[in-house]
Amino acid sequence: VCPIRPSSTQANPSSSLLCARCGTPSLNDRSWRCDSCGGPLDLETWSSPRAPWPSDGNGLTRFESWLPVSDLITLGEPTTALYEIPVPGVSQRVLLKLEAALPTGSFKDRGSAVVISWLRSRDFEHVVVDSSGNAGASLAAYGAKGGVRVDVFVPASSSPRKIAQIRAYGARVYPVEGSRADVADAALAAADEQRLYASHIWSPYFIAGTQTFAFEVLEQLGGVPDAVVMAIGAGSLLLGVNVGFASMQAAGLCDSTPQLFGVQADACAPVACAWESGSRQVATAELGDSIAEGLMIARPPRGEAVVRAVRESGGAIVQVDDATIAASVLWLASRGVYAEPTAAVAFAGLRTALKQSDLASDATIVVAVTGSGLKASETIEQLLGEKSR
Numbered sequence: 405v406c407p408i409r410p411s412s413t414q415a416n417p418s419s420s421l422l423c424a425r426c427g428t429p430s431l432n433d434r435s436w437r438c439d440s441c442g443g444p445l446d447l448e449t450w451s452s453p454r455a456p457w458p459s460d461g462n463g464l465t466r467f468e469s470w471l472p473v474s475d476l477i478t479l480g481e482p483t484t485a486l487y488e489i490p491v492p493g494v495s496q497r498v499l500l501k502l503e504a505a506l507p508t509g510s511f512k513d514r515g516s517a518v519v520i521s522w523l524r525s526r527d528f529e530h531v532v533v534d535s536s537g538n539a540g541a542s543l544a545a546y547g548a549k550g551g552v553r554v555d556v557f558v559p560a561s562s563s564p565r566k567i568a569q570i571r572a573y574g575a576r577v578y579p580v581e582g583s584r585a586d587v588a589d590a591a592l593a594a595a596d597e598q599r600l601y602a603s604h605i606w607s608p609y610f611i612a613g614t615q616t617f618a619f620e621v622l623e624q625l626g627g628v629p630d631a632v633v634m635a636i637g638a639g640s641l642l643l644g645v646n647v648g649f650a651s652m653q654a655a656g657l658c659d660s661t662p663q664l665f666g667v668q669a670d671a672c673a674p675v676a677c678a679w680e681s682g683s684r685q686v687a688t689a690e691l692g693d694s695i696a697e698g699l700m701i702a703r704p705p706r707g708e709a710v711v712r713a714v715r716e717s718g719g720a721i722v723q724v725d726d727a728t729i730a731a732s733v734l735w736l737a738s739r740g741v742y743a744e745p746t747a748a749v750a751f752a753g754l755r756t757a758l759k760q761s762d763l764a765s766d767a768t769i770v771v772a773v774t775g776s777g778l779k780a781s782e783t784i785e786q787l788l789g790e791k792s793r
């Protein structure tokens with residue numbers, strides 16, 4: 405545990421973009437990926453380690469000086485709880501970070517607040533995005549607040565509650581039959597001069613926002629946890645947590661970073677497969693069916709960065725089957741924690757992750773529970789029905 409020390413002043417770093425693959429700078433605000441090689445874009449500086457650490461306040465706005473945008477659009481986010489829960493067969497201290505308390509019911513609000521704030525700062529008024537549901541709802545909500553129109557392409561099979569939520573915020577929804585990749589292709593095809601393609605999966609501003617998960621954890625624990633366990637779809641939470649702890653270490657706020665553990669669903673596990681085979685490259689996965697609808701990204705654009713971050717942290721990437729995800733949803737709910745299946749995946753992978761780790765029996769582990777069960781009530785009803793049969 406390292407105490408949080410104040411640091412000197414300089415808010416809001418410059419937000420130059422560089423290709424994560426070939427290093428080419430990106431100078432065009434409309435580019436959602438590298439114009440030279442098609443790689444994902446990174447921020448040269450993810451946060452502002454020289455800005456003063458915020459002394460009080462709640463939620464995301466208090467971290468504004470550490471984020472690459474000014475005038476952060478807010479929906480009054482709380483600091484989400486770290487809730488300790490005894491887990492049978494696990495000796496370590498397990499703390500669930502309960503992200504359902506964010507305004508739209510998932511962790512995506514951390515990224516959306518920054519993406520929409522950046523779009524507004526550049527006078528983009530109309531964007532098109534693709535999403536399995538949660539990011540679409542989140543971007544739509546922050547767009548409603550910030551005056552950015554958001555058109556959301558979703559899989560036709562997305563949870564009806566997520567689709568209703570997106571519509572309720574005033575965004576237009578375009579359901580697409582087919583895979584998550586077909587949804588992304590349809591969104592991209594719809595983008596034009598008026599409608600910027602602003603997918604959260606590609607946006608480095610989204611990752612800049614998910615750093616706030618790490619910022620909050622450091623404060624809540626008064627130090628660095630030994631490990632953080634997260635689900636991986638595109639990997640935006642894991643990458644944000646990685647750069648968030650690195651930024652705080654660079655600022656001298658802490659002297660270590662946690663081991664990172666990623667969990668994927670068997671039905672779509674491209675990053676876990678690369679991890680298992682020892683490959684640095686991530687291949688496109690075969691898609692199966694899964695109740696973890698938020699993780700069905702067959703080729704995450706930042707997959708290689710996820711593998712690298714996990715390797716450098718000393719963690720691991722594991723995969724879980726749907727039966728384990730379903731059992732985790734019901735086990736968590738039996739303890740009062742209502743998570744949608746996608747949001748229960750990190751917890752579902754905890755035991756497998758521990759088998760691959762050298763974590764001491766008194767280690768502190770943060771497990772991200774990334775979204776509310778209310779988002780997927782129909783699926784959870786089915787799980788209850790199957791259990792009682």
Ligand SMILES: Cc1ncc(COP(=O)(O)O)c(C=O)c1O
Nearest residue numbers: 538637638639640641698774775
């Ligand atoms: C509830 C929930 N958890 C986790 C994820 C995965 O997040 P990421 O794509 O950042 O890996 C998603 C993605 O949609 C999600 O909706």
